[in-house]
Amino acid sequence: MKVRLVTEGFFTLLDDEQIEQTLIAPEDGFYWIDANLEDLAILQPLFGIHDLAVEDCLNDEEQRPKIEVYSDHYFIVMNSIRFDNEDIYLRALNIFIGQHFIITITNQKINELRLLKPTLWEQEVNRPDYFLYHLFDLLVDNYFLVGDRIEDKLELLEEDILIHPKKNHLTEIIGLRGEILWVKKMLGPQREVIGSINKRDLHLIDHQLQKYFGDVYENAIKVSESFETYRDLTGNLREAYQSGLSARANEIMRVFTAITTIFMPLTFITGIYGMNFEIIPGLDLKYGSYILLGIMAILGIVMFYIFRKKDWL
Known part of the structure; x- marks a missing residue:
């Protein structure tokens, strides 16, 4: 667990023994607690985290993105995306945001949290809701990057299929289509989470900041539409594969x-x-x-x- 005091984008690392200090709002800035699942045993009684929220964090099954509003903090679940070795991975990012603190809890390393640090410094972020906005912006932008790689993969598959269709091409198409459908299923709730922050009256989110969440929401819609297109492209590739096999069989005959x-x-x-x-x-x-x-x-x-x-x- 890492406890940081964020002041105008600058970080001051605190000792774990100073965790109780985070209960009191600092004179300037906010606290960012970057924790893992084991740290919930300390954080739950300290910040009064609801049992259901803790249960959601500890659940091994895939968590649908959502937002739950409590009296003094919000609990948000989002998914980070990665594309490694031709496979798509979704990693849950659990967020607790209060008036003067934000807690990020992950089971695996989230690359967006590492990329967020220079952004906080450049933008001189001094509030947890602005931290949340920049984090959401990075999460959604990363979906665009993964989408570009998926599109490149589909183009290479199309070229290979048109030149020389092979049996393993069908396996690749079916596997990629399944992963795209899986991501698309999670994109709907994630888009609604961002949309609810944009539209709902949430006292922990600056009213002036909500229009910026609206921009992130529009990007989330574009991401969802892109993955819908990728799903259709995999269907077209499967038809091209079948046509290629038929043409090859006709040539042999x-x-x-x-x-x-x-x-x-x-x-x-x-x-x-x-x-x-x-x-x-x-x-x-x-x-x-x-x-x-x-x-x-x-x-x-x-x-x-x-x-x-x-x-x-």
Whole structure:
């Protein structure tokens, strides 16, 4: 657990023994407590965190983004997104915001919290609600970055499928589509959380700041629409994959048909001269077998040339 006093964007790190100091509002700035799940045992009785909020934080299952309003603080759940090794990860970020403090509780490292520090310094942030705004802004912007990488992945898949469709392409498409649908399911509640901060009368959020949350809400809508587009693109890729397989099968069948057609007259000739009759034209010729093989070779080459010229092979 890290306890920081944030004053005009500058950080002063406090000792864990000074945690009780955070109960009293500082003369200037606010306290930011960056904690993990184990620290809830200390923070709950200290800040009067509701049992249901603690239960939500400790729940191993995926948490839907939400906001719960208590008398002296709000409890907010948001999801950070990562795209590593072609997989999408959503990581829960639990936030408690009060008049003079903000508590962030995570089970895993959230990259946006690290990126937030220089932003707080540049903007000279001095209130927890402004901290919350910049954090939400970073969270939503990161969805755009992940969306760009997903779009690049879809474009590469499309190129590979059009050039040479493979069996593993279908597995990639189905896996990526499932992850996109999973993210899209979480985007709806997350968008509503941001929208509620923009529209509701929340006494811990500066009224002048709410219009900035409105801008973040518009970006959240764009993110949701983008992932809707990605879902449709995966469906188009699956259709392209099926079409590619059909075209490839047709190409193979065309080659096999042409080869079979070339060998049909050759088989006809060998069939005639393989019959057990005493009188067959050319049997008495000294070089009859060579002549026959030559005719067969010429016939095969001529048919192959005709098929190539007509682009049948």
